[in-house]
Amino acid sequence: MSVVILDFGSQFTRLIARRFRELGAYSVILPGSAPLDRILRENPQGIVLSGGPSSVYDEAAPKPAPGVLDLDIPVLGVCYGMQYLAHQAGGDVKRAGKREYGKADLTQYGGQLFEGIQGEFVAWMSHSDSVTQLPAGYEVVAQTEDTPVTAIENRETRRYGVQFHPEVVHTPKGGQLLANFLGICGVTRDWTAEHIIDELVSDVRAQVGDGRVLLAISGGVDSSTLGLLLARAVGEKLTAVFIDHGLLRLGEREQVEAALKPLGVNLVTVDARAEFMAALDGVSDPEQKRKIIGREFIRAFEREARAYGPFDFLAQGTLYPDVIESAGGEGAANIKSHHNVGGLPDDLAFKLVEPFRTLFKDEVREIARLLGLPDHIRMRHPFPGPGLAIRCLGAISEEKLDILRRVDDIFISGLREFGLYDGCSQALAILTPIQSVGVMGDERTYSYTAALRAVTTDDFMTAEWARLPYEFLATMSNRIVNQVHEINRVVYDITGKPPATIEWE
Ligand SMILES: Nc1ncnc2c1ncn2[C@@H]1O[C@H](COP(=O)(O)OP(=O)(O)OP(=O)(O)O)[C@@H](O)[C@H]1O
Numbered sequence: 001m002s003v004v005i006l007d008f009g010s011q012f013t014r015l016i017a018r019r020f021r022e023l024g025a026y027s028v029i030l031p032g033s034a035p036l037d038r039i040l041r042e043n044p045q046g047i048v049l050s051g052g053p054s055s056v057y058d059e060a061a062p063k064p065a066p067g068v069l070d071l072d073i074p075v076l077g078v079c080y081g082m083q084y085l086a087h088q089a090g091g092d093v094k095r096a097g098k099r100e101y102g103k104a105d106l107t108q109y110g111g112q113l114f115e116g117i118q119g120e121f122v123a124w125m126s127h128s129d130s131v132t133q134l135p136a137g138y139e140v141v142a143q144t145e146d147t148p149v150t151a152i153e154n155r156e157t158r159r160y161g162v163q164f165h166p167e168v169v170h171t172p173k174g175g176q177l178l179a180n181f182l183g184i185c186g187v188t189r190d191w192t193a194e195h196i197i198d199e200l201v202s203d204v205r206a207q208v209g210d211g212r213v214l215l216a217i218s219g220g221v222d223s224s225t226l227g228l229l230l231a232r233a234v235g236e237k238l239t240a241v242f243i244d245h246g247l248l249r250l251g252e253r254e255q256v257e258a259a260l261k262p263l264g265v266n267l268v269t270v271d272a273r274a275e276f277m278a279a280l281d282g283v284s285d286p287e288q289k290r291k292i293i294g295r296e297f298i299r300a301f302e303r304e305a306r307a308y309g310p311f312d313f314l315a316q317g318t319l320y321p322d323v324i325e326s327a328g329g330e331g332a333a334n335i336k337s338h339h340n341v342g343g344l345p346d347d348l349a350f351k352l353v354e355p356f357r358t359l360f361k362d363e364v365r366e367i368a369r370l371l372g373l374p375d376h377i378r379m380r381h382p383f384p385g386p387g388l389a390i391r392c393l394g395a396i397s398e399e400k401l402d403i404l405r406r407v408d409d410i411f412i413s414g415l416r417e418f419g420l421y422d423g424c425s426q427a428l429a430i431l432t433p434i435q436s437v438g439v440m441g442d443e444r445t446y447s448y449t450a451a452l453r454a455v456t457t458d459d460f461m462t463a464e465w466a467r468l469p470y471e472f473l474a475t476m477s478n479r480i481v482n483q484v485h486e487i488n489r490v491v492y493d494i495t496g497k498p499p500a501t502i503e504w505e
């Protein structure tokens, strides 16, 4: 039993599935045009039609396959999906005079979808078209100032539509609305992270068969959790490879080895420092750096495959944000090439095993908890695969990496010492190429500026800069300038994501 989500190209389709998972419901995303028999194979108790960039009145507008809307099960249309329901039932959809983008308050609401919801309802909108004429059998159940038809329902046929996006965090009561839809569908909400683990294990077994797997492991939460999952799925056929590319933090190699040992995965550490440094020599463009790092990772895995292999599969702890930022979504823009997705070389000889590709970080942490990953790894701040290379702006050098390593160590140890580490989702130091004038011990200095950054976020898709106490920042600034002689100025980054990103490159 499931809910089938038909994808018409929205940026948020995966978030609908994610909200259902949070509510304990199992859902499957299929292409918008999936044939009826494919949908029926999922035993759907309800169908969601996602949003999308098209307009329903366009000739080429995507549609569900014939017969899908004749099924006698509840259907929820979101944005484009609602417009499609209205259009298909004989209503009218037109380009609205006012485009609604961002937050809107519902001026009134009621009906089955909103049952039990009270108080103000903030809805997040992103549309240019609106339903201008209601089809027969439907009634309007919510409105905003600019959009008279913001939610519709037809109780008899159990067809529902919302113009806003209940799946995004900016619609705070959207989860309740989706829960109401699950109730209307009669879905039993017993789908838990344990089920997800069982499903991932059986998917991996089906994909890998008798093949051998090389797991790219970093000591971070995603790949360590994957290590435990793969140990359960394929056991002995697994070799975990940790690359020291010379871009790690102070003492990190030893810490990672010590942390991974008790997990019982078969671990190989590879020293690839010379190869990475040679390949990055003189390269200053951030995308080029990322592509080179992606390629060097694969070349290093290939060398290990020759030594310990052969391996048919390369397993990586890739998450959904890595994919979408690397332009992996339908029509999505390339923000930056994550080394494990957009940075992969074209001639990749391994087949990829990436069971977490559709999940978000907090979901992986929940899986990690159930698989028994120790908390010090589970709650560790993420550290990007390209490491310090994307925090040492412009062309890197051993000297610059060494400066950055010492600054980073002071900042991260300081956060722990002051009990602030767990309150931030991620913290980092950046070495800027800016040199400026200072005065130390009555002498003129002309040295580098270090930047500190700390953010809070759940899913790393959006983030706030952390409001660290001034006293703490003052202590950090003092320690850094006193202990790292190459630095004479420290700044704190006060930009959210968007408009900035978490890493500076
Ligand atoms: N030094 C490394 N050696 C081997 N594989 C790595 C290394 N760094 C990253 N990877 C691979 O790239 C993937 C993506 O890196 P990413 O940093 O997003 O995840 P992570 O390190 O597992 O977790 P976290 O995000 O918490 O740091 C990892 O899951 C892992 O498969």
Ligand SMILES: O=c1[nH]c(=O)c2[nH+]cn([C@@H]3O[C@H](COP(=O)(O)O)[C@@H](O)[C@H]3O)c2[nH]1
Binding pocket: 290, 321, 325, 336, 337, 338, 339, 340, 382, 383, 384, 385, 386, 426, 460, 497, 500, 501, 502, 503, 504
């Ligand atoms: O393994 C990785 N390979 C990469 O190429 C990469 N780029 C960014 N990140 C991490 O992803 C999250 C979002 O970062 P941004 O806001 O900078 O895009 C943050 O947690 C970043 O540290 C990466 N992780």
Ligand SMILES: NC(=O)CC[C@H](N)C(=O)O
Binding pocket: 010, 050, 051, 052, 053, 054, 055, 078, 079, 080, 081, 126, 127, 128, 129, 130
């Ligand atoms: N987000 C959406 O689904 C948008 C639907 C449609 N393209 C509109 O602009 O109204």
Ligand SMILES: [Mg+2]
Binding pocket: 218, 220, 382, 383, 384, 385
């Ligand atoms: Mg990492």
